[in-house]
Amino acid sequence: MEKENTTTIKGEILLGIIFALELYALPMQFYLLLQGDGFTFFSAAVRFFSFFTITTNCIVFICTAMLLFGGKNAMNAFFRKCTTITAITVYILIVGIVFNLLLRSIVDLQGHHSIVSEIFHVVVPILFFFYWLFFVSPEKISFKTIWFWLLYPIIYMIYTIFHGFISNFYPYPFIDVTKLGLETALTNGVFVLIAFAVLSVILISISKIRTKTV
Numbered sequence: 001m002e003k004e005n006t007t008t009i010k011g012e013i014l015l016g017i018i019f020a021l022e023l024y025a026l027p028m029q030f031y032l033l034l035q036g037d038g039f040t041f042f043s044a045a046v047r048f049f050s051f052f053t054i055t056t057n058c059i060v061f062i063c064t065a066m067l068l069f070g071g072k073n074a075m076n077a078f079f080r081k082c083t084t085i086t087a088i089t090v091y092i093l094i095v096g097i098v099f100n101l102l103l104r105s106i107v108d109l110q111g112h113h114s115i116v117s118e119i120f121h122v123v124v125p126i127l128f129f130f131y132w133l134f135f136v137s138p139e140k141i142s143f144k145t146i147w148f149w150l151l152y153p154i155i156y157m158i159y160t161i162f163h164g165f166i167s168n169f170y171p172y173p174f175i176d177v178t179k180l181g182l183e184t185a186l187t188n189g190v191f192v193l194i195a196f197a198v199l200s201v202i203l204i205s206i207s208k209i210r211t212k213t214v
Contacts, residue, residue, distance in 0.1 A: 011135030015064045018127050022061035025119040028112055029054065050163060051171045052156055053099070053120050056091045060128055063088055082139040086207060087149045089132040090200050094153075096125030097199075098192065102174060132203075138210035146200045153196055157189045 034044045048054055063079045070076030078084055099121040109117050160175060161182075170176040174188040 008135075011131060012068065014127060014131050014135065015068050018060065018124055018131070019064040019068060021119050021124055021127075022057055022064065025116045025124075026054070026057060026061060029116045029120075032113060032116070047169070050160065050169070052153070053095050055156065056088075056095050057120050057124060059088055060092055060124060082136055082207065083141050083145060085132055085136050086141060086203050087145075087152075087200075089129055090149060090196060090203055091152065092125045092128050093199060094192075094196055096121050097195070098172075103172070106173070133206075138207045140208050140211050141204045143201065143204060146197055146204070149200055150193060150196060153193060157193075161185070 030044065030048050033039060033048055034041070036044070039047065049058075063085070066076045066079040070079065099117075104121075107117075157175065160170065161177065164170045164175075164177055168178060170178065170185075173179070174192075175185045177185045180188070
């Protein structure tokens with residue numbers, strides 16, 4: 001029982017660190033965006049939530065808040081499920097992987113922009129993965145669940161394409177229809193979805209293996 005309590009405390013400390021990082025980084029990123037030329041509060045909010053990085057880090061923030069302060073309710077029970085936390089882990093890891101493999105070399109961030117970016121794309125993905133790996137009770141998750149997990153990135157991509165047609169703004173260069181054309185942008189989107197599916201298979205497999213060792 002003492003070991004279980006110690007493990008719980010360590011997990012809550014890790015959640016608290018992630019929560020505090022998001023509590024700083026999300027408002028700071030919005031503030032930095034508001035400083036851009038020509039942005040009203042509404043236009044800045046639309047641009048803010050047009051980034052998969054932001055929406056996913058918001059999900060992580062909500063998840064950690066519910067796990068730390070949610071009490072006993074249906075929403076908290078949902079975020080405590082291994083299936084839910086595993087899906088969020090996939091999403092936030094993709095945020096880190098895509099940025100560091102495809103985008104880091106083409107962005108030049110300074111000051112608070114750089115700090116916030118590192119939190120979103122490196123620190124939080126790593127810490128949340130550690131939380132999932134060491135402090136979440138593993139379950140046997142069906143591989144069929146991946147189809148449900150893919151709804152979030154699919155909906156995001158559909159929104160991004162349509163929003164881009166209207167605003168001529170695309171948050172990521174690999175889905176920029178204006179520069180690449182619709183066919184290439186959609187092809188790149190499919191490759192990203194494949195990355196989601198592959199990473200999901202890996203994490204579900206790890207969870208299945210861990211159920212046999214606990």
